[in-house]
Amino acid sequence: MSTSAKEIYVTALKNTHAVEMQALQIMERQVERLERYPEMTDALRKHIDETHGQRRRLEEALHSFDETPSAIKEGFLGFVGNMMALGHTPAQDEILKNTYANHAFENFEIAAYTSLLAIGDAAGLSAHRAGLTQSLDEEKAMAQRVHDLIVPTTQRYVQLTASGEKADR
Numbered sequence: 001m002s003t004s005a006k007e008i009y010v011t012a013l014k015n016t017h018a019v020e021m022q023a024l025q026i027m028e029r030q031v032e033r034l035e036r037y038p039e040m041t042d043a044l045r046k047h048i049d050e051t052h053g054q055r056r057r058l059e060e061a062l063h064s065f066d067e068t069p070s071a072i073k074e075g076f077l078g079f080v081g082n083m084m085a086l087g088h089t090p091a092q093d094e095i096l097k098n099t100y101a102n103h104a105f106e107n108f109e110i111a112a113y114t115s116l117l118a119i120g121d122a123a124g125l126s127a128h129r130a131g132l133t134q135s136l137d138e139e140k141a142m143a144q145r146v147h148d149l150i151v152p153t154t155q156r157y158v159q160l161t162a163s164g165e166k167a168d169r
């Protein structure tokens with residue numbers, strides 16, 4: 001039994017939707033906890049809004065095939081999931097671990113959307129290409145924002161820690 005290109009595309013849409021649902025959980029959790037890194041809070045808040053739009057685009061694409069999002073496939077986020085769990089353990093350097101993990105997660109999403117677009121192209125399904133390309137561009141912009149925040153966040157972490165202040169989040 002072979003799997004049609006359309007079926008591969010629908011599975012990829014479901015997987016990407018699951019990634020976005022995971023992204024929302026991760027970012028909302030961080031935003032609730034963040035206290036001393038307002039630039040990271042702003043970047044996450046903005047991207048949470050964007051991610052709701054991305055989630056809707058994927059749902060619309062799935063509905064066009066009479067499909068609905070499914071629960072996350074076991075193991076699909078295994079590697080990234082483990083890395084994200086780093087930031088769930090309270091630690092003095094929680095902010096640093098979350099920054100690394102956010103950088104990794106956004107780049108994971110860039111790969112996922114790039115692949116999803118290629119699958120859609122291979123299947124000859126272009127109806128959602130513009131919307132998914134917009135989502136990819138948003139992920140690239142967020143990856144860049146997180147990258148640009150690595151140094152200022154680290155500097156603030158060092159300064160707060162060295163002056164005996166709370167620096168973890």
Ligand SMILES: [Fe+2]
Pocket residue numbers: 023047051106109138139142
């Ligand atoms: Fe993202």
